[in-house]
Amino acid sequence: MAGDAPKLLLHGIDTVQCAYYLGPPSTKHLDFAKLAVIKEQLRMDKSREPRAVTLGGTEFFLQPYGSSSGYPFVLTNEDFKIELGEFNHPSCFVTFRSQALWRQSAAALHDQFLAWATGIGCDVEQPETLSRVDFCFDYSLAERDFDADSFVSQSDKDSQHREHGTIQTFTLGKGDVVLRVYDKIAEIRQESAKVWFYELWGQEEHVWRIEWQVRKPVLKRFWIGTFADLQEHQGMLLRYLTEFHDTLRSRTEDTNRSRWPLHPLWVDLQQRITELHTLETKQVEGKELVLDERLMRLTISIYGYLKRMAAVSCVKQGQLMMSEEEALGLLGERLRQLFGPLSWKIDVRKRMKAIELGEW
Numbered sequence: 001m002a003g004d005a006p007k008l009l010l011h012g013i014d015t016v017q018c019a020y021y022l023g024p025p026s027t028k029h030l031d032f033a034k035l036a037v038i039k040e041q042l043r044m045d046k047s048r049e050p051r052a053v054t055l056g057g058t059e060f061f062l063q064p065y066g067s068s069s070g071y072p073f074v075l076t077n078e079d080f081k082i083e084l085g086e087f088n089h090p091s092c093f094v095t096f097r098s099q100a101l102w103r104q105s106a107a108a109l110h111d112q113f114l115a116w117a118t119g120i121g122c123d124v125e126q127p128e129t130l131s132r133v134d135f136c137f138d139y140s141l142a143e144r145d146f147d148a149d150s151f152v153s154q155s156d157k158d159s160q161h162r163e164h165g166t167i168q169t170f171t172l173g174k175g176d177v178v179l180r181v182y183d184k185i186a187e188i189r190q191e192s193a194k195v196w197f198y199e200l201w202g203q204e205e206h207v208w209r210i211e212w213q214v215r216k217p218v219l220k221r222f223w224i225g226t227f228a229d230l231q232e233h234q235g236m237l238l239r240y241l242t243e244f245h246d247t248l249r250s251r252t253e254d255t256n257r258s259r260w261p262l263h264p265l266w267v268d269l270q271q272r273i274t275e276l277h278t279l280e281t282k283q284v285e286g287k288e289l290v291l292d293e294r295l296m297r298l299t300i301s302i303y304g305y306l307k308r309m310a311a312v313s314c315v316k317q318g319q320l321m322m323s324e325e326e327a328l329g330l331l332g333e334r335l336r337q338l339f340g341p342l343s344w345k346i347d348v349r350k351r352m353k354a355i356e357l358g359e360w
Helices: 032-044 106-119 184-192 196-201 216-221 227-245 264-274 287-317 324-338 341-356
Strands: 007-022 051-055 058-062 073-076 080-084 092-096 124-140 151-153 158-163 166-172 177-183 207-215 246-248
Touching: 007 106, 007 196, 007 207, 007 264, 032 051, 032 058, 032 073, 080 106, 092 106, 106 124, 106 227, 124 196, 124 216, 124 227, 124 264, 151 166, 151 177, 166 184, 177 184, 177 227, 184 207, 207 216, 207 227, 227 246, 227 264, 246 264, 287 324
Parallel strands: none
Antiparallel strands: 007 092, 007 124, 051 058, 058 073, 073 080, 080 092, 124 207, 151 246, 158 166, 166 177, 177 207
């Protein structure tokens, strides 16, 4: 690592999935028959777009599809994806969205969901059951000095992903425990666009994430069923993951990789986990940062198209060059020909609602 000590930038939980066992809601606040009618209307319209609905004072998108696990209704907003049904057991399955987990804590979101559920008349019939938790640790790494052979794992399966010949992701395991060590900067730029992490890290380059995806069978082995259990026992689980299930080693001449010394990154990670309760947590409101980034990308895209429009017009009209002001005037003239006041308001409001409900 170019002689530099590992530097932990951030730690936290990036995904939580949980089953809830609730009594039936009040039809005043959540009427399954009405939801079924709206969903059928979307199906008949062959619409892939969701419909905004307000349930118990909270706005959601009702998706035009059910879930693959058998729940007929899927509700989403910027905090939750809620799969539910009148006759399902458990009554609902909730995914806490990444953007919400970095804005609040998992425990706070759990309380928020229960407040909404009780607000629509549901009783809690038995404690929740966690189905998946993703733990992550983000490190500043100016240079990666390990490869796939540097990992020693109890997992039988492993893979790596390259982009333009450069390794970006190491994956170990499949199923109940999956470890991914990957270039988080590349993932943000190519896939997730979660630019709010830049503010949390205090940098925009050289960040690698160590992330475990842990599912219910392993959570149960460490007595983690509820959010209270997670708070109490996550340290024990993480120590198992970093000390016994997976380790990162520094290469030597020894043919037995398990005898290679621990990599300095892993030494630091293990030490951080022993101090888990004293580590500072960071949180950020990511929406404004993402929207600023999106506005910049849209501006760059429009600017590129403006140049192309100028070039096409110059060739068509036999001009040697067109100024930026002339190109903007041409763009405005052509846009006015397309402009429809009614469709403009409808489409802009539709896009605003999507942003408000988490599609950002």
